[in-house]
Amino acid sequence: MNLHTADVDDRAGGHHAGARPSSPHADERAAHWADRLWSAVLAGDTHAAVDVVEDALGAGLDAEAVLLDVIGAVQRRVGVEWAANRMSVAGEHTATAINDRAIAALPVHRPGAPRGRVTVACVDQEWHALPARLVAETLRLRGWQVDYLGAQVPTAHLIGHIHRTGPDAVCLSSSLATRLPLAHRAITAVQAAGAPVMTGGLAFGADGRYARLLGADAWAPDARAAADRLAAGPLPRPAPAHQVIDDLPHLGDQEYTMVASSSARLVRDTFHALQERFSFVRDYTDEQRERTAEDLAHIVDFLTAALYVDAPEIFTDFLAWTADVLSARGVPAQALMPGLDLLEEQLRDFPRARDYIDAGRGALTTRL
Numbered sequence: 483m484n485l486h487t488a489d490v491d492d493r494a495g496g497h498h499a500g501a502r503p504s505s506p507h508a509d510e511r512a513a514h515w516a517d518r519l520w521s522a523v524l525a526g527d528t529h530a531a532v533d534v535v536e537d538a539l540g541a542g543l544d545a546e547a548v549l550l551d552v553i554g555a556v557q558r559r560v561g562v563e564w565a566a567n568r569m570s571v572a573g574e575h576t577a578t579a580i581n582d583r584a585i586a587a588l589p590v591h592r593p594g595a596p597r598g599r600v601t602v603a604c605v606d607q608e609w610h611a612l613p614a615r616l617v618a619e620t621l622r623l624r625g626w627q628v629d630y631l632g633a634q635v636p637t638a639h640l641i642g643h644i645h646r647t648g649p650d651a652v653c654l655s656s657s658l659a660t661r662l663p664l665a666h667r668a669i670t671a672v673q674a675a676g677a678p679v680m681t682g683g684l685a686f687g688a689d690g691r692y693a694r695l696l697g698a699d700a701w702a703p704d705a706r707a708a709a710d711r712l713a714a715g716p717l718p719r720p721a722p723a724h725q726v727i728d729d730l731p732h733l734g735d736q737e738y739t740m741v742a743s744s745s746a747r748l749v750r751d752t753f754h755a756l757q758e759r760f761s762f763v764r765d766y767t768d769e770q771r772e773r774t775a776e777d778l779a780h781i782v783d784f785l786t787a788a789l790y791v792d793a794p795e796i797f798t799d800f801l802a803w804t805a806d807v808l809s810a811r812g813v814p815a816q817a818l819m820p821g822l823d824l825l826e827e828q829l830r831d832f833p834r835a836r837d838y839i840d841a842g843r844g845a846l847t848t849r850l
Contacts, residue, residue, distance in 0.1 A: 512551030567810040596627040598650040603631035614655035620705040656685035673720030
């Protein structure tokens with residue numbers, strides 16, 4: 483089970499990278515400039531990327547269209563290309579850095595009287611900062627005073643910032659479903675501090691279902707929708723302070739808590755069982771063993787996230803995405819099966835977890 487999908491957390495959007503569709507309000511003229519920016523990204527040419535931004539603005543494309551329909555479109559394409567094995571990890575990191583520099587080349591909007599103040603941040607342990615930055619810059623262009631806090635903001639630090647600045651709303655971004663437990667804690671903490679919360683990012687589901695489940699006051703599928711929602715009027719004031727289990731009563735069965743607390747042991751024991759039962763695993767190099775352990779850790783992380791929100795599709799979708807990535811890299815999807823079987827043995831006393839793993843095997847079977 484050497485899956486070679488390590489560093490999933492470093493992907494542009496993680497699992498389902500690049501899956502966010504373009505906005506229905508995209509400027510059709512942007513496609514030409516997006517193609518030019520893509521060429522600059524492939525060449526690793528930061529100066530050419532900045533030239534594209536300046537030329538597009540000079541040709542009459544407004545700054546928001548350049549931001550979302552040129553730079554944002556290219557970043558989505560980066561995720562698609564990595565998943566298809568047409569771009570390396572280094573190439574993806576280079577592309578993201580160039581896109582970040584391209585954003586900095588946009589003109590700074592200085593409103594005389596801002597519409598209000600908004601804090602934009604990624605939840606704790608969420609490293610995919612570019613989606614949040616697109617939201618922050620869109621809001622700035624539309625006249626808001628924005629405090630952009632960047633990637634992986636610890637909840638305690640976020641709350642301290644809110645108490646100091648008193649924002650009208652807080653926008654929280656997360657791309658990976660494995661961050662949902664931390665996102666939930668951030669949502670409830672921000673609401674307890676008196677600020678309404680809008681969430682966005684692939685972690686919350688393509689239709690925002692997990693945002694609603696976790697009690698967010700609003701959800702937006704993209705930066706334009708977030709700006710439109712805030713322009714439409716104040717977000718509803720948050721409900722009185724409440725406990726996590728009030729939103730997710732299924733957590734009373736303790737499966738999430740027990741699986742999460744034993745995740746390191748689950749990975750270790752499953753890996754050792756792979757070595758004992760499959761001779762080819764014993765012949766792995768040190769790098770292959772390390773990668774296999776990382777792959778198992780990702781599987782356990784997504785299983786744990788699915789248990790948290792009682793949504794098996796989080797786990798099955800991740801396995802299906804992983805199978806597609808494996809296929810693009812010449813590794814058969816059936817390589818996942820032994821690990822799932824052994825993981826299920828470790829979780830014999832957890833009925834929801836076993837059901838999810840069985841559903842995951844079913845999702846993989848359709849790809850064999």
